[in-house]
Amino acid sequence: MERVTRSSAAAKPSPRTSASPRRENSNGREQQQQRRRDAAASAARAGRSIKKEGVSPTRTGQQDPLHDVLTATLRGLRIRKQLRSESTAVINSIVDVIFRHLRSQKDCFSSVERLRTGSYYENVKIRQPDEFDVMLAIPVRSVEILPFDDEGAFYSVAVKGRCRTHPLEQFVLENGVVSANEMLTKFRKHVVNALKKAGMTDVQVERKKKGCPAVTLLVTEEDLDIGLDIVFGLAVHSSWPSFTNDGFKIEKWLGSKTKKNFKLKPFYLVPKYEGNGNEELDGVCARDTWRISFSHVEKEILKSHGSTKTCCEVEGTQCCRRECLKLLKHLLKALQDKYPKDLPKFYSYQAKTTLLHACTVRVHDADWRIEDLAHCFHLLLEDFQRYLREGYLPNYFIPTHNLLGSKCSQRSCNLLADYIAFEQNNMFPIFFSNSCIRP
DNA sequence: ATTAGCTAGGGGAG
DNA sequence: CTCCCCTAGCTAAT
CATH class of the missing domain: 1.10.1410.40 (Poly(a)-polymerase, middle domain)
Incomplete structure (x- = not known):
């Protein structure tokens, strides 16, 4: 265990309670902070004096x-700060190109919203800034969401009343459901076109993977390979499915008011299925179903x-x-x-x-x-x-x-x-x- | 749409 | 270790 000893000697724990603020504008503030530092130091001393037990x-x-x-x-x-800067710059420019391209379309994709999700944007990414998740979601109303599986993770989407002017109309199949498969295919084409139009030939587009809701882009930056998942989604503005009723128990942790506010927000559906896609249930093909996502809530x-x-x-x-x-x-x-x-x-x-x-x-x-x-x-x-x-x-x-x-x-x-x-x-x-x- | 103010976090100087 | 500055991302005011 020599390494442990060596390493632990190098690492000094630094409780952030004693961290200083960025600016100290007034004397009162400075004194207050000094008091806090003293308190933290004495707490640390008290901690050290407690005997180890158990x-x-x-x-x-x-x-x-x-x-x-x-x-x-x-x-x-x-x-590393420098790596972070370099990779966010390239990722942001790519996402910007795709986002603007979609916003300029004549179809429903013009209303996409950008959501930075996943561990990088949750500040829990580790080691390398080499995986980014950005969801581009179309806000939808007047749709009916029906569970597709027993567990409540997968759903089919139908347009209420088959209105001809509904933005998703062009993706509605004969059985009335909005085809996840066709929407993802169209989305993919838009992404590829955006990159082509912007001359971003150094960005590789990964092959479409079965049941994967994202277009995965590969960017090589210096000695770092970055994967950028452009996830397609629908932002559904209606109450959360009843399968969520027994979950998301944040009342005692974050409070019931917080919970109520979250439940007023939309939930997301991403084109994702399990199996080979041909399984049918009530006339709906698995490849046209969606999986529910709450990544916006997780991030927050x-x-x-x-x-x-x-x-x-x-x-x-x-x-x-x-x-x-x-x-x-x-x-x-x-x-x-x-x-x-x-x-x-x-x-x-x-x-x-x-x-x-x-x-x-x-x-x-x-x-x-x-x-x-x-x-x-x-x-x-x-x-x-x-x-x-x-x-x-x-x-x-x-x-x-x-x-x-x-x-x-x-x-x-x-x-x-x-x-x-x-x-x-x-x-x-x-x-x-x-x-x-x-x- | 643009901008200013804020937070989290990395990291350099001493 | 402390102190300070920098950057990215987000929000809300304009």
Whole structure:
């Protein structure tokens, strides 16, 4: 464990409670901040004087080697500022070209809205700025949404009253449903045309993948390959499907007023299906169905994730919710790299969902203090292992939708749980393997 | 549509 | 470590 020692010596935990503000305009403000710094320092001293107890990571873990390991790991996961600048510049210019092109169309695509979603824009992207998700969604009203599967994840869309002037009319099939497949194909053509018109020949368009709601673009920037998912979607302005009624339990965490406001917002449907697309139900083909998405809500609650408004603000207490998610994502990725045969079908959305469930149970900011990172991460891993052993991880919004569904066998779930347990019990040796350390 | 003010986060200087 | 500055993204006023 020589490496652990070396690394923990290098990493000094720095509670953000003692971070200074950017500007200090007045003396009163300065004094106030000095008082806060003093308080933080004395709290840290008190923490250090508490004796270590028990086997699980201690709270107030400043003296805990595990805390140092995790802090050092998080440091290594940070995205370099320069890389960030370079990649956002190129990504933004591409998205801009596509967005403007769509807005200038004569069809329904002229009303698309741009939504930056996914981990990069949620500030939980790790290591490299190499994956971007942008959803371009058409707002729709007067449509009827019918569940396509038992779990409530997939839906078909029909235009109410078959009105001739409905913007989606050109994509309505004989059976009355709006064809996800045809809309995605048209969307794809628009994207390709936009890039061609702008002369962006260095942007590769990835082959269409069955059941994938995005046009994936590949950009090579210096020594970094960037994947840009342009996700197509419908923004449905009507009440959320009843399958959401037992999910999204944020009342105790973020409050019922917050929840009510979220439920006034639209939900999204993306052209996505499972299987080969030919399965039919009530005359609707799977390839013409949509999967529900709440990525706008996920982004917003990850950004303002505190039960108090001041969580993580300079004036407030610092929490480790996002840090826990970064670590879990990183652990999952590292294990997948190490055991590619065993763990093919896991993805970071499962990690995000695990965190959302954890926030729903451990609702207070005090349950996630940054000093308790090791303890909080420990609990999150316990949660994740429990879902894996049960073979059931409910979608945060649609609890009947199992994110460890058919594609994740119970065998691979158990294996992943075993690997996680081993890492947890051995100070995460995988965080010290070559692939996890930045040169 | 443009712009100014704000926050989160990286990182450089000392 | 502290202090300070920079950038990207977002929001709301104009």
